[in-house]
Amino acid sequence: MESQNSATFEGLLKRGELIESTSEMTPDYLRELKHTLIVSGDTELISAPAYYLAARKAPSVNAFMTAIAIIQDELAHAHIAYHILEELGESQEALIFKRDPKAFRYPYAFDVPLESWTELVVANAMYDQAGFCLLGDIHEQCSYGPWKRGLVKVMAEENFHLRNGRNWSKRISQAGGAAKEELQRAVDWMFPLTVEWFGLPDDLKQHSAQLEYRLKGLTNDQLRQQWLSTVVPFMESIGIRVPAHKENSHYVLDYPFPCTFDAEEKHWDYNDPCSWDDVLMRWRARGPRNAEMVALFQESFAKFQVRT
Amino acid sequence: MSFSRLFHVGAGPLEARLWSALAEIDDPEMPVNLVDLGLIYGLTVESGRACVRLTFTAMGCPATEMLMSDIRERLLAEPGIDEVCLEVVWDPPWTSARLTADGREALRAWGLSV
DSSP states (O other): HHHHHHHHHHHHHOOOOBOOSSSHHHHHHHHHHHHHHHHHHHHHHHHHHHHHHHTOOOSSSSHHHHHHHHHHHHHHHHHHHHHHHHHTTTOHHHHSSSSOOGGOOSOOGGOOOOSSSSHHHHHHHHHHHHHHHHHHHHHHHHHHHHHHHHHHHHHHHHHHHHHHHHHHHHHHHHHOHHHHHHHHHHHHHHHHHHHHOOOSSSOOOOOOOHHHTTSSSOOOHHHHHHHHHHHHOOOOOOOOOEEEEEEETEEESSHHHHHHHHTTTEEEEEEOOOHHHHHHHHHHHOTTHHHHHHHHHHTTTTTOOOOO | OHHHHOOOOOHHHHHHHHHHHHHTOOOSSOBBBBBHHTEEEEEEEEEEEEEEEEOOOOOOTTHHHHHHHHHHHHHHTTTTOEEEEEEESSSSSGGGGGGGGGHHHHHHTTOOOO
16 A cells, blocks of 8 residues: 555656645655745744844834835745644644744754844845745745645745845945945845855755655755846846856855854854855854744743633 | 826827836736836826826835835936936825726736736
């Protein structure tokens, strides 16, 4: 029975058909799907407190509203992922409110605080662009039907976040002077953090179950290139320097990748290259604001539980 | 495009060009441009100064500044325009009846019943 199921499942995947229910899945596929959804849900969820802390620095009421609308979108996107996880047998409550902060699976970038309006809009221009590349790929390629369909609205909304990021980055750059210098400083530390967001380079990643199961369609390096091909020309067009350039048909980084990062100082040391093991160690240890960010949405949960 | 039939009647070539420019700006969250969405109530040009009367779908719209900055930037990119004034009005209020046929079609195709 098990092998028959497995053969039917392989057939569905090979023919490019969509998987619609757990009864069609193999245990390995289910595990990999849940893992991919957790990373996506956690990333959307943590962006809410991270963006909120910076949104408070908005320069106008309407700009504050834009930021809050973006945060609302991110929470709704997280909700889609956790809702699907619940249908796959996980407990939303346990995932969101009962996990240790270090067990969350979002990119390290969100552990480094966004402390100004400028840093928030750069996050919209670069972090949301990363989200756009990753989710766009899942939206196009994902073999799990319910998630693929759920992403239609998500893509439209991520576009709004990107537009806020680009619109404001351009305005700040045009203002020149100290405002433009602040923008350049934000890009200087946030650019390499987003480059590493896409994970290990393909030559170090031996096997990808996500690709095999068509949970996504592009490799880490392909997605990284896609991100570079939008962010580098945009930043250059508004007069902001980025440490990458185009060579023939692809983008090349102008610094050792990876290299060491001082999260407290928000500073990359291009003279101190490191190994991917060092990066993985930094990611696992999490960054300065991990516990605080998670606490922002976890702390009141227990207080309002109805005791039965 | 349907907006051209609706709005270009009597408009000079410069005005027509500005309407087309405005139709290049999409709503931030829905795949429909500002003209087809019915947000632009009027447009006049006098010696390089373009004045746009417009509204938003709701007073609490979180994208008003973003849209006004996009409109200003796009119109200033047109030859012959060196000043843009934007007048936001709430009367008459926007309703879905202000969508053009193309706008309605775009939103339907996207999955919104209008």
